[in-house]
Structure formats: structure tokens, C-alpha cells
Amino acid sequence: MKNLIRAIVLLSIIFAISNCIAKVSKKEKELNAIIAKLKPLHKKMAMPQPGDWLQYNKESGQSFVEYVRSDPVIVTKERKIIYIQPIGDFTEDEWKIVKKTAEFLSIFYGLSVITNKQIPLSAIPEKAKRINWGKEQLLTTYILYDLLKPKRTDSTILLLGITATDLWPGKGWNFVFGQASLRERVGVWSINRNGNPSGGEEAFKLCLLRTIKTASHEAGHMFSIYHCIAYDCGMCGSNSLSESDRHSLAFCPECHAKVIWATNTDIVKRFQKLIKFCKANKLKKETEFYEKELKAIQK
Ligand SMILES: [Zn+2]
Ligand SMILES: [Zn+2]
Numbered sequence: 001m002k003n004l005i006r007a008i009v010l011l012s013i014i015f016a017i018s019n020c021i022a023k024v025s026k027k028e029k030e031l032n033a034i035i036a037k038l039k040p041l042h043k044k045m046a047m048p049q050p051g052d053w054l055q056y057n058k059e060s061g062q063s064f065v066e067y068v069r070s071d072p073v074i075v076t077k078e079r080k081i082i083y084i085q086p087i088g089d090f091t092e093d094e095w096k097i098v099k100k101t102a103e104f105l106s107i108f109y110g111l112s113v114i115t116n117k118q119i120p121l122s123a124i125p126e127k128a129k130r131i132n133w134g135k136e137q138l139l140t141t142y143i144l145y146d147l148l149k150p151k152r153t154d155s156t157i158l159l160l161g162i163t164a165t166d167l168w169p170g171k172g173w174n175f176v177f178g179q180a181s182l183r184e185r186v187g188v189w190s191i192n193r194n195g196n197p198s199g200g201e202e203a204f205k206l207c208l209l210r211t212i213k214t215a216s217h218e219a220g221h222m223f224s225i226y227h228c229i230a231y232d233c234g235m236c237g238s239n240s241l242s243e244s245d246r247h248s249l250a251f252c253p254e255c256h257a258k259v260i261w262a263t264n265t266d267i268v269k270r271f272q273k274l275i276k277f278c279k280a281n282k283l284k285k286e287t288e289f290y291e292k293e294l295k296a297i298q299k
């Protein structure tokens with residue numbers, strides 16, 4: 001009798017595991033089919049130019065399959081809200097950028113985004129501040145691990161700090177646009193170097209484009225996505241503003257599949273909403289590219 005019960009338990013476990021593998025394989029298969037449809041639209045990564053990120057940083061890259069096998073941070077039944085944490089002061093136009101970026105992130109990752117009450121700069125201790133080339137800077141490691149990490153709640157999938165003050169990540173660095181943890185679900189980015197959003201329509205648009213690029217990139221890291229080295233992609237590393245301006249807002253087919261894997265977002269609805277957002281904000285090149293992607297997956 002005991003042996004019979006053991007055999008039944010064993011069989012149930014094997015059945016459950018094989019069921020689970022079949023499910024995973026189905027989702028992977030579907031996303032691999034989407035990758036194949038999107039591939040022809042995306043440019044392979046060009047040779048790095050002098051001073052580019054890949055000239056200084058050795059990156060291993062990460063395929064969609066490698067990502068799936070890496071046990072990445074993904075949305076769960078409880079953890080499904082992105083929180084944005086404003087840090088320091090913002091002008092009226094900078095607040096508009098923050099608001100629009102929250103809207104973009106919500107569409108890009110298909111999740112609710114809540115913006116927390118602002119934390120004043122006076123709450124950051126002197127040891128996490130410095131003046132570099134005349135600019136005030138905040139230490140990213142302090143923001144990530146001392147300020148943001150304790151503020152995560154049960155519903156937090158990501159907690160993203162945003163500031164108009166410049167950032168630096170520690171000894172030997174001049175500045176960073178943003179920084180995020182691949183495992184701890186915290187990140188921070190700055191709009192300080194993204195241009196002047198009060199400098200007219202074009203300047204506002206440029207600042208918005210740069211900010212949503214950094215925000216989607218840092219959030220990507222927080223879902224355990226590595227830097228992309230295969231395509232011109234929103235997940236490529238950048239050493240300068242001119243380099244990040246060269247990279248596209250859109251994620252490449254492999255990184256796009258990682259986003260869907262982590263969030264379970266409806267692919268068609270996501271593209272439709274991205275098109276609507278880019279159109280409303282007069283981001284012409286980006287609108288046209290997302291339209292092409294939507295068309296490709298509907299074929
Ligand atoms: Zn990065
Ligand atoms: Zn990519």
C-alpha cells in the first residue's frame with residue numbers, strides 16, 4: 001500500500017513537472033515566432049565608434065533563451081506595480097517629462113505605474129553628494145541600496161528613482177545617466193543631461209525621447225535584462241549622449257521577447273498603445289517604427 005501511494009505521488013510530480021515544461025515551451029515557442037517576424041526590421045549592432053560603450057566595457061550579451069534560463073525578475077500575482085520615486089526639485093516642464101515618462105513606462109511594460117511623493121534633496125546625506133565640474137551629483141549606490149531598497153513593498157515589481165540632479169556611481173566615474181540593479185528591483189535615472197525641456201517644442205521632445213529611452217533601459221535591467229550587443233536596441237549600453245541618441249528607443253526582437261516574458265503583456269495592444277503615445281508626442285520616427293513592428297507581427 002505504502003509503495004502504491006509513493007508511486008502515485010511520484011507520478012503526480014512527474015505529471016506536474018512535464019505539464020509545467022510544456023507550458024513554458026509553448027510560451028517560448030510563441031515568442032520565438034514573434035522574434036522571427038520582427039528580425040528583418042532591426043539593424044544589427046554597428047562596429048563601435050571611438051569612445052563608445054563597447055570600446056571600454058566587455059559585455060557578454062544575452063539571447064532570449066539565455067534570459068529565460070537565468071531565472072529573471074518577472075511579474076508575479078503580488079508584485080506587479082512599478083513605482084516612480086521623484087528625488088529633489090523639478091521645474092514645471094521637468095514634471096511634465098516625469099509624468100509622460102510614467103505613462104510611457106506603463107505602456108512599455110504593460111503595468112500600472114504609481115508616482116510616489118517627492119523626496120527632498122535635503123534627505124540625502126552629504127556623504128552621498130559631491131560637486132563635479134561645477135555640477136552637483138548624487139551617488140547612485142546610496143540611492144539604490146540605502147534610499148530606495150527599504151521602500152519596496154509587497155506590490156513593488158520595480159522602484160525607479162528619478163531626479164533632475166546629475167548622478168555618479170562611485171570612484172573613477174565622471175557621471176552616469178542611470179543605474180539599476182539586475183536582481184534587487186531598484187533603479188535610478190537622471191534627466192539632468194537630457195537637454196532643456198523649457199527650450200521650445202523641439203527641445204521638449206528631445207528631452208522626452210532621451211528620458212523615456214533611459215527609463216525603459218533602466219527598467220529593462222531591473223527585469224534582469226543585460227546590455228544588448230546583437231542589435232541597435234534600447235538595451236545597448238551608452239557612454240555618451242551622442243551614443244545614446246544613436247540607439248533606438250525600440251527594443252530589438254530578443255529584448256522585446258524578454259519584456260513580454262517578464263510581464264506577460266499583450267503584444268498587439270502594447271504596440272498599439274506605443275504608437276498612440278509616440279504619435280501624441282510627435283515622435284515621428286518612433287511612431288513609424290512601431291507601426292512597422294505591429295504590421296510585421298500581424299502578418
Ligand atoms: Zn545599462
Ligand atoms: Zn536588444
